[in-house]
Amino acid sequence: LWGPHAHLRDGLISALVERYSQAMNSGGHELPLFPRAGSRRKRARARHKPCALKELEVSVSELGLGYESDETVLFRYCSGTCEAAVRSYDLSLKSMRSRKRIKKEKVRARPCCRPLAYDDDVSFLDAYNRYYTVNELSAKECGCV
Numbered sequence: 001l002w003g004p005h006a007h008l009r010d011g012l013i014s015a016l017v018e019r020y021s022q023a024m025n026s027g028g029h030e031l032p033l034f035p036r037a038g039s040r041r042k043r044a045r046a047r048h049k050p051c052a053l054k055e056l057e058v059s060v061s062e063l064g065l066g067y068e069s070d071e072t073v074l075f076r077y078c079s080g081t082c083e084a085a086v087r088s089y090d091l092s093l094k095s096m097r098s099r100k101r102i103k104k105e106k107v108r109a110r111p112c113c114r115p116l117a118y119d120d121d122v123s124f125l126d127a128y129n130r131y132y133t134v135n136e137l138s139a140k141e142c143g144c145v
Contacts, residue, residue, distance in 0.1 A: 051080040051113035053142045060124050067132060071124040075138055082111035082144030115139035 055076045060069035094109035096102045119138040125131055 048083065049080045050084065051078060051082050051142050051144050053077075053139060054079050055138075060126070063137070065134065067124070068127040069124055070127070073122050073124065073137070076119060076140070078113045078115055078139050078142035080113045080142075082113055085111045085144035087111075111144035113142055114145050115141065116143040116145070117141040 053076055055074055057072050058075050060067050060071050060073060063073070063075065090109050090111065093102070093107060097107070097109060117140040118136040119140045121133050121135045122137045123131065123133045
């Protein structure tokens with residue numbers, strides 16, 4: 001920010017100096033130099049949690065599979081990022097997309113957090129006392145694929 005934009009740099013510096021002196025005059029606790037840096041760091045950390053197995057206790061009806069039942073099941077699912085699992089394939093795919101060599105196709109240039117194995121089948125009674133068994137409902141192990 002030199003030359004014609006020097007006034008922007010100077011304005012930013014004077015604003016930071018002013019904020020710093022206010023913080024020092026108030027004991028340094030009431031007015032942080034960068035007020036939202038903490039919440040920004042928390043959001044950044046939340047985005048970068050590694051791929052992991054999580055679980056929820058839900059009713060069978062909440063699963064969205066068309067069954068009407070008040071029975072509850074433990075639903076395990078995979079959640080998180082796979083940044084550490086990026087391979088040459090992913091980098092090359094990203095490059096081809098940015099160069100418009102691969103256009104409107106639905107391709108992902110990074111691995112996804114998905115189940116590698118599933119729990120045992122889940123059985124339950126519906127609201128009409130009919131017995132059902134659902135396979136591959138809950139994740140048992142997660143990984144980046």
